[in-house]
Amino acid sequence: METTKRKSTAPFYAAAVVWLAYALVFPLYEPLHYALAAGAAILAFLAAAALCRAGAAGEAAGAEEKKEPVKEQISTGNPELDRMIRDGTLAIREMKRLDENIADPGISADIVRLEQVSAKIFEEVKAHPEKLPQIRRFLDYYLPTTLKLLNAYDRMSGTGISGENIDTTLAKVEGMMRIITAAFEKQLDSLYGAEALDISTDITVLENMMAREGLTEDPLKAETKKTEEDGNGIQLEL
Structure with a gap:
C-alpha cells in the first residue's frame, strides 16, 4: 500500500x-x-x-520504532532448556486463552490451577536445569495432550448444541481434568524429591548430634546416648 x-x-x-x-x-x-x-x-x-x-522526521522515526520493535531473544546456552522455556511460555499463553473462552466455572478453575502449577514447574526447572530430564515426558506428552483435550472441549462447548457425542466428550474431559490436575501437582512435588531427602538427612544428623551432646529431652535419644556411654552399644559417628 x-x-x-x-x-x-x-x-x-x-x-x-x-x-x-x-x-x-x-x-x-x-x-x-x-x-x-x-x-x-x-x-x-x-x-x-x-x-x-x-x-x-521525528514522527517518522517514532513510527519506524513502533513498526519494528526490538525482539528480545531468550537464550540460556542450553538448547533443551531454551525449548522448554519457549514451549512453556506458549502453553501458559494457551491456557489463559482457553480460560477466557470456556464458560464452565469448574473447567475454568481447573485450567487456572494447571496454569499455576505448570508455571511453578517451569520456574523450578529454569532455576535448576539438571531437573530437566524429570519433566521430559510431562513436556512432550502430558502437557500437549492436556491442551489438545481442552481445545476440543472449547470447540464442542462453543457449538451451543447438545448431542450424544458432544455431551459424552465434554463429560469425559470434565472428569479427566481432576486427574490431570492431581498429576500436574504430583509432577511439581517430584521435582523436590532430592531436596526433601537432603533435608530429611540433615534433620536426622542434627537430632543425633544434639542427643549425643545431651541437648535434647527425647527419651529414645537419651537412652541411646547412655547405652553408648556404658560401652554396651555401637557408637555410630555421622
Whole structure:
C-alpha cells in the first residue's frame, strides 16, 4: 500500500500572517516597504518549513520504532532448556486463552490451577536445569495432550448444541481434568524429591548430634546416648 505524503500548509499561513501584521504596523507606501514586508514573510515561511520538516522526521522515526520493535531473544546456552522455556511460555499463553473462552466455572478453575502449577514447574526447572530430564515426558506428552483435550472441549462447548457425542466428550474431559490436575501437582512435588531427602538427612544428623551432646529431652535419644556411654552399644559417628 502506497502512502501519499502531503506538504504542510503551515509555512504559507506563517508568511501570510507576517505580511498582514507588517501591513498593520508599518506603512506600505513605497516599493521599499513592500520589499521589507516580502522579506519578513519569506523568513517566516522558511522558519515554519524547517519546523515542519523536523516534526515530520521525528514522527517518522517514532513510527519506524513502533513498526519494528526490538525482539528480545531468550537464550540460556542450553538448547533443551531454551525449548522448554519457549514451549512453556506458549502453553501458559494457551491456557489463559482457553480460560477466557470456556464458560464452565469448574473447567475454568481447573485450567487456572494447571496454569499455576505448570508455571511453578517451569520456574523450578529454569532455576535448576539438571531437573530437566524429570519433566521430559510431562513436556512432550502430558502437557500437549492436556491442551489438545481442552481445545476440543472449547470447540464442542462453543457449538451451543447438545448431542450424544458432544455431551459424552465434554463429560469425559470434565472428569479427566481432576486427574490431570492431581498429576500436574504430583509432577511439581517430584521435582523436590532430592531436596526433601537432603533435608530429611540433615534433620536426622542434627537430632543425633544434639542427643549425643545431651541437648535434647527425647527419651529414645537419651537412652541411646547412655547405652553408648556404658560401652554396651555401637557408637555410630555421622
